[in-house]
Amino acid sequence: MKMVCEALKEKFGNTIRELEGGTEKQCHVLIPRDAILKTVGFLTGLLPMRLVFLFASDTRKENKAFTLSYVFSHTQQDSFIILEARIPENDPVFPSVTPFLPQANWQEREIQDLFGLVAGNLPDPRSLVFHEDWPRGHFPFKKDFQSQQKIPRVSGQYIFERVEGEGIFEIPVGPVHAGIIEPGHFRFSSAGESIVKLEIRHFYTHKGTEKAGEGKSPSHLLCLAERISGDNSFSHAAACAQALETLADIQVPERAQFLRVIFLELERLHNHMSDIAGISLDAAFSFGASQLMRLKESLLRINERLAGTRLLRNVIALGGVRKDISGVQKQRFLEEIQKIKTDFDSIIQILWQVDSLVDRIEGTGQVKKEVAETLGGVGPVARASGVDQDLRRDHPYAAYKELFFMVPVFKEGDVESRMKVKIQEVYESFKLIYDALHTMPEGPLCSEARPILPLKSALGYVESPRGECFHWIATDREGKITRWKIHSPSFVNWPLIQYAVLENIVPDFPLINKSFNLSYAGNDR
Amino acid sequence: MISIFFACAKVLFLMALAPLLSWFIKKMKAISQNRVGPSPVQVYTDLWKLFHKDMVISEAASWIFHAMPFVLFASVLSAASLTPVSGAVSLFGFTGDVIVFVYLLALGRFFLTLAALDTGTTFGGMGSSREMTLSSLAEPALLLSFFSLSFRTQSLSLDGIVSYFSWQSPIQILFFTSLAFGALLIVTIAESGRIPMDNPATHLELTMIHEAMILEYSGRYLALIEWSHQIKQIIFLTLLANLFFPWNFSGMSGFAAFGVGIGLYLLKIFFLAFVIGWIEIHSAKLRLFRAPDLLAVAFVLAVLSLLGQLIIGRGV
Incomplete structure (x- = not known):
């Protein structure tokens, strides 16, 4: 990582300097605002780096300016580089990277809405997080925003992108849907039954979770993290805990690392089971x-027995885990997992024998590799389109480094490939759980808690069932949490659906949507 | 006089039995999914509940919206009165009732699609357009398969067709009607909105056909529509049962014959419902643009059946 910093310095001169407070794997570099476009272009274009996400923070108290952070991951080494640029309050403009990195589109629009910074040259400057009833000039993520005040609602109009032509009509769907799901609006423009354009409008459940985390104690933050996205509770909590542990410089005991792997894979299992069930339904x-769904229920019951909660809440603690798997439990657990695996095997065999099902999923909702890469797609969705990336392997955390597993990748990018990726991952998860249970060393479950250090920031990350999930936590002078950024996989993958549905027919949309199975809550936060 | 009484009783019988048949398929599906499933009373109490609920009606609704449930129900009941059930003659049986039968159903469908457009909702329009696309293919297949049987029996009345075949040997019936049976079975699946054509159990508006058209209905109107749909389903199953397995119209007389006739009839329609349920359990829904292919198969079967009768001629 030092090499990347050196390369940057050599290329752009002394205006670039490394910041204190990084770790071996996370290197912080300060760049001037004018150099954002050049450095980002240099890193993504010429070096094997990938922009993971970008976000703003209100650091006016510490640095007299807002800070923009661009997080890159090295595609060949286990390291991250975080570029930081200061944006002064009196000239809150930053150059948009969206024109050459379309994946930044939603993120830059979000920064505009929450911080009042302006992205220059942003092709689509409409507001994203706030809807038309939110008055202009209120930026809740600024530190001086009074969160208790009542914001008067105003009237306004949101302009959807229009497709015009003979026989084109619009189908508005949502935000209230049939069935028990979360709110989100989908605007189809279709010619007959074929979809010409889909525009997704979300953030009906924006709760300001990140803001709510500011100033909270680490254990309180973990509680909040568990509630970001219900079925990915453990992933979010684990990512958050890792960031906090880096901040407090806590070493997680080895047994806890293995237990985390087991619980993470249990979470992946029940998520994937229900995803494949959803495709079939x-x-x-x-x-x-x-x-x-029956298998999913058995898995949830295993969770309940091992952890006390069906969705694995309250398992993770700062510095380790709270629940152990004892020798007696282990035997029963293994037997049950074996039984679920046998059942899963035979169900999947039946699924592939149903021609009408295979006919429905084959070639439906294709995401091309270029689209997935350009929009920064993550998780099973990206892997189904031929993008070979998985944090568990590329940036191993917990005990993944000591375990062997495959990362299934398929090329076609259709519903069938996404289903295949998930099926293969289920098998890998079974294997990982089995191996982790057998190689798990004896030892303590949790390290001693230590206070988090002041004026530091750290990244925690987990490959959640839906894809890579990042938590960024920064502390102020008193060692209080001053910024908590949650980068959820759903936020990245929602825009991909807009491309997946093109050239498909309207009645196939639910199937395509289900094969992505993204979280609204995780997206809106 | 007594025959009119019997014919009326027959229609009432179909009305009463229709929900039970829906229950049977629901129960089959439930068992296939390791669920207990509803009790037979449930389907009747569902209708009862709907009949006693208040209605929420869109302000944009015109008279078509209000008239549709009644037109649909009346048209389906009229079609039921043309359907030969067991022994007794049909209430309105006359020469040419095959054509009337098909267009009575078309009348109901016409109002159904119109009413779906009436309130101006997106899903209603989508449902209407899909329903019309599919039924414009199902209707010719239905008519042609009737015609092929009519050609054989020299009768355009459903009663006539049934009574002709009930005197034939099973081999002959199998020989002359199997193609038409295939066509009619596919049309039955399409008309009763079952998988693989449509999914009656889905909550996904974007994939709906029949359900999308009635999304705006509630209370009494919805009860009438649901009930007509169930009656339509039983009519088609009855036709399949009696046109292609017609062996209960011969022999005995009096109450014994009546009892045996009803028993055999029940056995046949529940067997056919089992077939429909079996197909439903074992297949996924077709992609919307593949559904016309299946209806095209029905059409081809009907044409082949008609051609077959033409080539062989009546003398055999």
Whole structure:
């Protein structure tokens, strides 16, 4: 990572300097505002670096300016580089990287809404997080925003991108849907049954979770993290805990590392089971759906027995885990996992034998590799389109370094590939759980808690069932949490659906959507 | 006089039995999914509940919206009165009732699609357009398969067709009607909105056909629509049962014959419902643009059946 810093310095001169407070794997570099475009272009274009996400923080108290951070991951080494640029309050403009990195689109629009910074040259400057009833000039993520005040609602109009032509009509769907799901609006422009354009409008459940985390104690923050996205509770909590542990310089005991792997994989198992069930259900093959939901239920019951909660809440603690798997539990756990695996095997075999189901999923909702890469797609969705990336392997955390597993990658990018990726990952998860249980060393569950250090920032990350999930935490002079950034996989993958549905027909949308199965809560935060 | 009484009783019988048949398929699906499933009373109490609920009606609704449930129900009941059930003659049986039968159903469908457009909601319009696309393919297949049977029996009345075949040997029936049976089975699946054509259990508006059209309905109107849909389903199953397995119209007389007739009839329609349920359990829903292919198969079967009768001629 030092090499990357040196390369940057050599290229752009002494205006660039390394900041204190980084770790071996996370290097912080300060760049001037004018150099943002050049350095970002240099890192993504010429070096094997990938822009993971970008965000702003209100650091006016510490640095007399806002800070913009660009997080890059090295695609060949286990390291991250974080570029930081200061944006002065009296001239709150920063250059948009969206024109050459379209994946930044939603993120830059979010920064505009929450911080009042202006992205110059942003192709689509409409507001994203706030809807038309939110008055202009109120930026809740600024430190001087009074969160108790009542914001008067105003009237306004949101302009959807229009497709015009003969026979084109718009289908508005949501934000209230049939069935028990979260709110989100989908605007289709279709010619007959084929979809010409889809525009997604979310953030109906924006709760300001990140803001709510500011000033909270680490254990309180973990509680909040568990509630970001219900079915990914453990992933979010684990990512948050890792960031906090880096901040407090806590070493997690080895047994806890292995237990974290087991719980993370248990979470992946029940998520993937329900995703595959959902695909089967939306294709109206209810046999497969109900059988897989049955397996999901057995997994949730295992969770309940091992952890006390069905969705693995309250398991993770700062510095380790709270729940152990004892020898007696282990035997029963292994037997049950084996039984679920056998059942899963036979259900999947049946699924592939149902021609009408295979016909529905084959070639439906294709995401091309270029689209997935350009929009920074993550997780099973990206892997189904041929993007070979998985944090567990590329940037190992917990005990993944000591375990062997495959990362399934398929090329076609259709619903079938996404289903195949998830099926393969289920098998890998079974294997990981089995191996982790057997190689897990004896030892303590949790390190002693230590206070988090002041004026530091750290990144925690987990490959959640939906893809890579990042938590960024920064502390102020008193060692209080001053910025908590949650980068959830759903936020990245929602825009991909807009491309996946093109050239498909309207009645296939639910199936395509289900094969992504993204979280609204994780997206809106 | 007594025959009119019997014919009326027959229609009432179909009305009463229709929900039970829906229950049977629901129960089958439930068992396939390791669920307990509803009790037979449930389907009736559901209708009862809907009949006693208040209605929420869109302000944009015109008279078509209000008239549709009644037109649909009446048209389906009229079609039921043309359907030969067991022994007794149909209430309105006359020469040419095959064509009336098909267009009575079309009348109901016409109002159904119109009413779906009436309130101006997106899903209603989508449902209407899909329903019309599919039924414009199902209707010719239905008519042609009737015609092929009519050609054989020299009768355009459903009663006539049934009574002709009930005197034939099973081999002959199998020989002359199997193609038409295939066509009619596919049309039955399409008309009763079952998988693989449509999914009656889905909550996904974007994929709906029949359900999308009735999303705006509630209370009494919805009850009428649901009930007509169930009656339509039983009519088609009855037709399949009696046109292609017609062996209960011969022999005995009096109450014994009546009892045996009803028993056999029940056995046949529940067997056919089992077939429909079996297909539903074992397949996913077709992609919307593949559904016309299946209906095209029905059409081809019907044409082949008609051609077959033409080539072989009546003398055999």
